[in-house]
Each structure stands twice: as C-alpha cells, then as structure tokens.
Amino acid sequence: MLEVYPMTSITNELETRFQQAFERAFGEAFSAIDPMIRAAQDARFGDYQSNVAMGLAKKIGDKPRSVAERIVANLSIDDICETPEIAGPGFINLRLKSTWLAEKISSIAIDEKLGLEPAREPMKIVVDYSGPNIAKQMHVGHLRSTIIGDTIARTLAFVGHQVIRQNHVGDWGTQFGMLIAYLFETFGTEAVNTGNLHISDIEAFYKQANEKFRSDEDFARRARQQVVELQAGDQNALRAWEVFRNESLKHCQEIYDRLGVMLNISDVRGESFYNEFLPGVVDELLNNHKVAVEDQGAVCIFLEGFKAKDDSPLPIIIRKSDGGYLYATTDLAALRYRVRELGAQRIIYVTDARQVLHFQQIFATAQKIGWDMNPATQQRASLEHVTFGSVLGEDGKPLKTRSGENVKLKDLLEEAVLRARSVVEQKNPELPEDQKRDIAGKVGIGAVKYADLSQNRTSDYTFSYDKMLAMEGNTAPYLMYAYARVKSIQRKGQINEKETSAGEKITIAHPAEAALAKKLLQFSEIIEEVVKNLRPNMITSYLFDLSQTFSGFYENCPVLKAEDDATRASRLLLCDLTAKTLKQGLALLGISTVEQM
C-alpha cells in the first residue's frame, strides 16, 4: 500500500527521503543537509534530480560519484521513483513512478489548496504597496507597485499568512502645500468653505500650481511654508487639505476597483497618519538613541557605509532646517508602527528601484536602534525592499503621452479594454452584448497586469498594447483561452453525463497524461518559491508552461471520446484540475477568468 502525504510537495517528500539516507550513509550530523532537489530541466535526466553529491564530496573526502552511490544505496524511495541513476559528475536522477503519480494527483484533485501545504507558522506580514501621491491622478508610475504588490499580498494570504495591506499614500508633503497655497492665493482662504471642487478641477489646478511652483521662487517658498503650517495643524489649511484628499482617494478607489486590486479605504495609512508621531520620532532618535545630530540647522542621521558625492558622510535628514519633516521621518515612524502596533514579522516594501538607497538607510537605522524588534517576542522583523524597473514606451524611454505627460492609469486601462473589445468582436461576434463587455473588461485589464507580472521585476519593461493583447505567446489572453477551452470540454461532457463521480481515480497511461500530472503537481512548489523570493514572473511562466502542457495532452488524448469510461473519467479529472489550477494561479495575479471568450 502506498503511503501518500497529500499536502506535501514532491520536493519536500524527496528531501525527507534524502535526508534519511544521509543519516544512514554518513551519520546523524548530515541529516539536515539540503539535498538540493530540483525539477530536472531536461526530460532525459528524469523528473527530479539531486545535486548534493558534488558539494558533499569535499566535506566527506570522497569522490562525488562515490558519494552519490553511497546515497543511492541508502535511499528508500522505491515507492515513489524508479531506481535512481547517477550521471555526469554525480547527479542523482529520479524518475517518478506513474502509479505513485496517479495516486498523488488524485489526492490533489480534491484538495482546495491544490496540494499546497499551508504555512506551518502563519506570519503577520505587512505589504506596503501602491502608495500613490494623491494630489494628482494615478498614472503609469503607480502601476507596477500596485499590481506587483497585490500579487504578493494575494499569494502570501493564499498560503495562510496574515497579510496586512498598507497603502502609504502621499497625502502630506510639499505637493499639498503647493495645492493649498495656490488655492488660497487664487480664491482666498474662504474658498474651501464654499467651493465645490471636483477631481477635474484638481487636475487642472495641480498643473497650474506646479507650473507656478517651478517658475516662481517666492511661491515655492510660500508653498513649503504652507506644508509646515499644515503639519502644525492650521485649521484653514487642514480643511483645504481634507477636500483635496477625499476627492483624490475616491478617484484612487475607482482605479483599484477597475484594476481588480484588493485595496480599499481601510488600507490607507498615508503620510498624514504618522504626522503626530514625527516630533517624537525625531526626539527619540536625537535624545534617546543618540543616532541623530543637528547639522546646519537640520536633524540628520549619519550611518557608516553611506557616502555622498565627495566622499563625505551621507545623512538621512529627518527634520529640515525650517522644521518640516521628510519621508525618511515618516518611513521610520511607519516602520516602528508596523512592528509594534501591527505586530509585523515581515515587512515588504514594493517601490521602484530608485529608492534602494533610501530604504537601505531606513532599514539600517531601524536595525541599529532596534525598531525592527517586536517588544513582546524579541524577534526581529524581516525588512524587505521589493524593487522593480520602469515602464518604458516603445521608444525605450519612460512611458509618456505625446504631449510629454504621464499616462493616466484611467486612460491606459480604458485603451486596453477598448482594444480587447475589438478582438472579442472579431473572434466571437455572436456573443450577447453584456457578455462581450464582461470579456473585454477582463481580458483588457488582465492583459495589462499579466504583461507586467510576467516580466522579471528588476528590469525595465516596454509597454505594448499589441504584445500584451496578442492571443499567441505568453499573454493573459492565451491563458484565459486555455482555461475557456477546458471549461468547454467540461460543459460538453456533462451534457451526456451528469457528474464526474467523486470516487473516480486518475490513471496515468499516456506520456502526455504523465507530463500534465507532473506539471500540475508542481503548482505548490512554485508558490512556495514565490513566497520566498517574491517574484510573480515565476507564477506566470509556470501557468504558461501548464497551458502548453495541457495543449499537448489535448492534442494527444481525447477526453470525451476516450476509448473507455474509466479513461474518460480520469481525463475529465485531469481537465478539472487543470482548470482549477489555471483559475487559482491567475487569481493570485489578480486576473479573472471567463468561461467563454
């Protein structure tokens, strides 16, 4: 009788067996060594391989191949694999038995988490993402943080962590001083009490104010002064600020809803929230921890290892000479709040790569004075900066409109949906109107998100409607189409047959079935990796792989016209699991699926 652990991934299972073998072969001291189990990248090497023998050889003082042989001799995995083979310098190649594969895949087919082992110790994880400057409309510059952060948050939640979303909006800085100063100077300080401002007003307003800010030094000084007054609690300034802020937040929420991002108003904890803590932060850093010093009228922190242009020490300025606070101050206050009040054990900052230096300084400061330490548990929170590159236009420069402005997210999404609509119209003109609209919405938005997420975060990427909406290649429409095809089989299959009975087992006979089963079993491994390295493109490339593997199965293995009932039932189950996995995988990316398209 096979012993199957339904919630354990293949690699975990193999790792355990290898470690048992290490202990038997080399002694107890070796039982915790990482067996370096990897999915084989070439089918000739089997399904999985262990690369441990080469490294271990040095420690033990034996030849790699001989080490591999000793491991294999002590390995008991004949329930899972065929006899392991040793190849090359000492690779141990493993080929899964199809009986075991069938057993394992059958257990996953009815598992809600698709074989994923929920986190043994759920953590409190803060994910800080999106964080737009809300004085103006959201634009492309906010796109990547918003959708990458959302994917990370969804993925961590899926494995069972407690995710606390934090939208650190810019609602308190110079740009607001600028707006308020401009408002007062054009309409007088009373306008906020009577005026009826809309976002379109604010948009035009922002442009004018910004223009004046740049061209008029006196005005710029007054705008900065306005920030100080706002931060000091001036009533008129506060009222104006509230009007601007509420309008802007409403607009942001529209974008989040359109984008299908799980942020809402309760996740907003902007710069203004931390205002009341800032004097205390400066005071503590200055007087308690004594890491900050006054320098040229400003309060600065000088840390070792941070150098400015001329090799002089590079400060973090936490209070300007005019008494105003800066984003470093706010970020330190936020970090402390997240650790102490929210109980974060891991804090993930999703911002663009240009801010690496800033976060290095913030993290270093926090770690130096112990603000990353939870007072109750005495555990340090893991501070992680998830960076990403810029969105470029087809000219290779940061994406702008023809007139040189930032592309508004609203316009960008509308354009994507419009283009998706015309494709739907072309491919499936007979669908009812409301369904077409639904499909176009999901395909258009999904395409934008997928194009971004499928890129390796760290590099810049070129934005192209044509490429993201292409039906062929590694795109959202392709995956959604793959999903729709599977659903189509299920629809047809259930016309003749009420239900796939729950007791059915999957059997693996055809190579294409085996390939599909193995791919499906890897879902949990991929997710586990992403939890660690926070790289959404591992999910996209997995899903694309899965779709292609399914296509191979689809071409070679008739489902509804299978040779016998048992095969048909087994294949229907494989289809069902494929559909679930695609749907769940896309859901982690915040992309909706449609049954027909």
Add this chain to the structure above:
RNA sequence: GCGUCCGUAGCUCAAUUGGAUAGAGUGAUGGGCUUCGAACCCAUAGGUUGGGGGUUCAACUCCCUCCGGACGCGCCA
C-alpha cells in the same frame, strides 16, 4: 567621482539563485482542422550569454577589469 541595477537568438524576455548540451514567445520557413474551441498544435533555422581575465568538479549566475545603458548620491517623495 562614488554607488545600485542591467547587457542573453533579428525583436521581447526566461534560465528553479553555482548544476548537465543556455530555453520560451515573436518574427522567418515548412506542415496539421469532415474528431472535445485552429484565439490552437508540430517541425526547422537562429547563440563566443557586451569584451578580457580569475575562482570552482561545474559560471549567464560569484570576484577583478574594460566597453555600453538606466537610475541614485543634504534639507522633494
């Protein structure tokens, strides 16, 4: 000047964080629909991983150096 990231097929990108003969898509060429959705699939061609050196049993990956690019570097965020 210093620092960070990057340079991979004509183009757009991967490469399980040091593993085997560097893979996909697109474009090109040639095939496959009277059978579950052809928005699909299969095959072929395409590479000195920017150059050079080093570490290692093993380097796209780590170190050094040069070339080319993006982005940072005291009171913006």
